[in-house]
Amino acid sequence: MHCKELVKGKKWVCVADGPSHPVTGKRRQVSRSAKGKGEAIKKVEQAVKELESAIVYHKDITVREYSREWYQQYLRRGRKETTNGIREEDATTLNGFMGSLEIKAVTPKGYQNFLNYLFDKGYALNTIKRIHSTGRMIFKKALEDKAIDADPTTNVFIPRKKITVEEIENDTVKDMYLEVEELKLFLVEVDKYVNFVYVALIYLLTFSGMRPGEAAALHKKDVLFESSQVRITKTLQYGKKGENKIIPPKTMTAVRTVDLDKKIMSMLQQLIDYKKEVGYPESEFLFAMSDGHPPTVPLIRNVVKRIAKRAGIKKMMNSYILRHTHISLLAEAGADLPHIMQRVGHKNESTTTEVYLHTTKGVRDSLTSKMSDRFGDLMSSKRNGE
The missing domain is CATH 1.10.443.10 (Intergrase catalytic core)
Structure with missing residues (x-):
């Protein structure tokens, strides 16, 4: 660090090397001034520290690269193992479709095409919703980190087919x-x-x-x-x-x-x-x-x-x-x-x-049989002559 007194007893300026620019790789210097030398040094050190801790993404970072970093941060939230595993699977699905794209190049139309692709592949509605939820988290964080200029997941819709009676009556618990x-x-x-x-x-x-x-x-x-x-x-x-x-x-x-x-x-x-x-x-x-x-x-x-x-x-x-x-x-x-x-x-x-x-099924059959054996006479209607 180099310091110089500009105005005797009134103003000092200090200069130090900060972290190189994340995009160009060029050298960056940090300069700060204050009434005293010690205060100027503290200001420079604080500014360098802030630059070192700041995350600036290179302009051509891909969806895959960013989503991997996002996932490592997500793990620190202390979620359940199953939740972490699901988020990882969802991010993998997203990367399979657009992982090689620069994240800034993803448009709302491109993201909508991703949701349409899931629909056309026969993914269940709840699965598409879940994957979309993960995608929204990734791109929302990318917007906060200034890795993108706009969130492509806004104003998209989840495609769905007209629900049938069979689907309403479908028992999903048995799939668990x-x-x-x-x-x-x-x-x-x-x-x-x-x-x-x-x-x-x-x-x-x-x-x-x-x-x-x-x-x-x-x-x-x-x-x-x-x-x-x-x-x-x-x-x-x-x-x-x-x-x-x-x-x-x-x-x-x-x-x-x-x-x-x-x-x-x-x-x-x-x-x-x-x-x-x-x-x-x-x-x-x-x-x-x-x-x-x-x-x-x-x-x-x-x-x-x-x-x-x-x-x-x-x-x-x-x-x-x-x-x-x-x-x-x-x-x-x-x-x-x-x-x-x-x-x-x-x-x-x-x-x-x-x-x-x-x-x-074994429990249901067993309970039905026990009910019939013990209370069958109560189920017999006298009007039917039984």
Whole structure:
């Protein structure tokens, strides 16, 4: 930094190099004046600091480049793993259509074409709405960051077809979990999967109701073999593989100990033995891979999708559908809602309640049969001569 007294005892000016221009790369100097030298130095240092912290985007930044940066900031909001995963998938869909375009070149017409493309490809209305919501967040933030001059997502519309009676009557809750026959098909393909770490992980998710992040964060000491239980006290914060953080759950409701079937416990012991046999490095994580780290939630989701595709499952698969499937299995087994909530670590959750109240075909048939056996005589109308 260079300082010079311009007016003796009255005015000083100081000059220092600031960060180079983000677009041209040229050198930038910062100059500030004050009555005293010390004050002038402080002003220059503050100005340089502000320039260094400011984000100025180069003029040809693409939608893909900006959306990646937006997503990294979005992760810091502390959303649920499923929400983060959904936003990532939505951004990927957006990038598949316009990722290579300069973000400033995206027009309202171009963005409308993107929504029309989703419609023409047969995306469900709610899915288009969700992807559009993510797109709006990305471009709104880009406008705030001055990466674009105008938001192309304003004044567009979501295309939709005329709703039919069949669609009104369509039951969407059943798409949130696997019916028993679907689960059988899925598990047949799971058993064929090469990496046994994922096999054991998927079985645990299905028959414990754990969240994917909770399972990935498990340490070997959390598996209580003597009592056939697993202790859940933490979750894996989403991030790049090897850069994940183990954090406490959001609420104390999620801290719990879950009873497991002895077959699942046996599989977890088999997992520990398997990793020793194949030479995996020692790790405190139960589901550590060959690099000593557990798989990320997106990796788990991708494996579940691939296996479901091989099994011919038509439902939109993700790692959370296994959690919902467990809820449906508990309901079919006769567990009450409070017990289910406690087991899966929920205090209030609409999805759990929806799946529980919907129940499965087995429960409905069983209840109908029991009602008929016990109260059939009440259903007989005397007017019909019965």
